[in-house]
Amino acid sequence: MPVAIPDATRGARGRRQRKFRAVRPSRAVQLAMRKELLALAEQMHVVVSPALKAMIEAGDYEALQAMLNNLREEWRLRYGTRARRLAGQWVGAANAESKRRFSEGIKDALGVDFAAIFDGPAITQAVQVMGTEAVNLISSIPDQYFQDIQEAVLKNYMGQPLPDGRSLIDQIEETYKVSRERAALIARDQTSKINTAVTQARCEELGIETYKWRTVRDIRVVGNPDGLFPKGSRAHGNHFEREGKRYYWRENPNPEDGIRNPPEDGPPGWAINCRCTAESVIDIDKLKFV
Numbered sequence: 001m002p003v004a005i006p007d008a009t010r011g012a013r014g015r016r017q018r019k020f021r022a023v024r025p026s027r028a029v030q031l032a033m034r035k036e037l038l039a040l041a042e043q044m045h046v047v048v049s050p051a052l053k054a055m056i057e058a059g060d061y062e063a064l065q066a067m068l069n070n071l072r073e074e075w076r077l078r079y080g081t082r083a084r085r086l087a088g089q090w091v092g093a094a095n096a097e098s099k100r101r102f103s104e105g106i107k108d109a110l111g112v113d114f115a116a117i118f119d120g121p122a123i124t125q126a127v128q129v130m131g132t133e134a135v136n137l138i139s140s141i142p143d144q145y146f147q148d149i150q151e152a153v154l155k156n157y158m159g160q161p162l163p164d165g166r167s168l169i170d171q172i173e174e175t176y177k178v179s180r181e182r183a184a185l186i187a188r189d190q191t192s193k194i195n196t197a198v199t200q201a202r203c204e205e206l207g208i209e210t211y212k213w214r215t216v217r218d219i220r221v222v223g224n225p226d227g228l229f230p231k232g233s234r235a236h237g238n239h240f241e242r243e244g245k246r247y248y249w250r251e252n253p254n255p256e257d258g259i260r261n262p263p264e265d266g267p268p269g270w271a272i273n274c275r276c277t278a279e280s281v282i283d284i285d286k287l288k289f290v
């Protein structure tokens with residue numbers, strides 16, 4: 001839908017660039033999803049663990065392995081339907097909140113009511129892609145749980161010690177604890193990634209090609225020489241060093257001086273536990289407004 005830029009903005013002399021504040025991921029969406037994922041993990045553990053423990057006490061490994069295989073299949077199916085529904089709600093809520101925040105930013109920067117603009121194909125596609133990813137991640141919770149238990153059962157059968165001298169029954173409780181931690185991590189990281197993906201799509205639809213990288217500037221920022229994680233890794237690069245630097249959302253074969261191509265670990269909010277955000281740089285001459 002064509003959108004008119006107010007004359008005051010169009011005619012602004014001097015600066016042809018505007019910045020607008022970073023679109024942060026929604027904490028409310030993250031917490032709602034965390035609650036849902038923890039509830040799913042709990043339902044599974046409450047049903048499954050007494051049967052497994054009884055089988056362990058009976059000492060029948062063959063029956064135990066067969067039972068684990070059946071349970072894994074059963075929970076994959078049970079989770080499948082709910083994962084799709086939950087993923088749809090998750091991406092929908094994260095996108096709606098992201099759009100609201102993006103619209104506020106655009107309104108401040110350009111005086112345009114972006115909320116009235118329908119989502120274009122890039123946004124629809126980002127929502128679909130992130131929805132599929134969310135389904136996979138939700139389904140990975142029971143998968144990982146059963147895989148870890150199967151590995152522990154095998155080790156125990158081979159007479160190998162379990163970590164920290166745990167019994168097999170203790171190890172099942174430990175596996176559940178790890179599943180809960182994973183569920184919380186997935187809720188946080190994926191809410192952030194959805195926000196990044198739809199923000200990038202919104203920027204690209206409007207012709208906003210670049211952003212400034214913003215960290216939260218505390219001791220937990222990866223790469224901060226005085227912080228907790230002075231070194232970056234391949235999965236999570238040195239974000240400290242990127243503070244205030246300008247980046248292209250999408251790889252540009254002929255980058256302008258001073259603008260960097262996308263880093264290997266993705267844009268702000270993409271790497272594991274990343275709390276960085278992208279402050280869009282609006283180049284008024286490149287806007288796809290009419």
Ligand SMILES: [Zn+2]
Binds near residue numbers: 215239269273275276
């Ligand atoms: Zn970061």
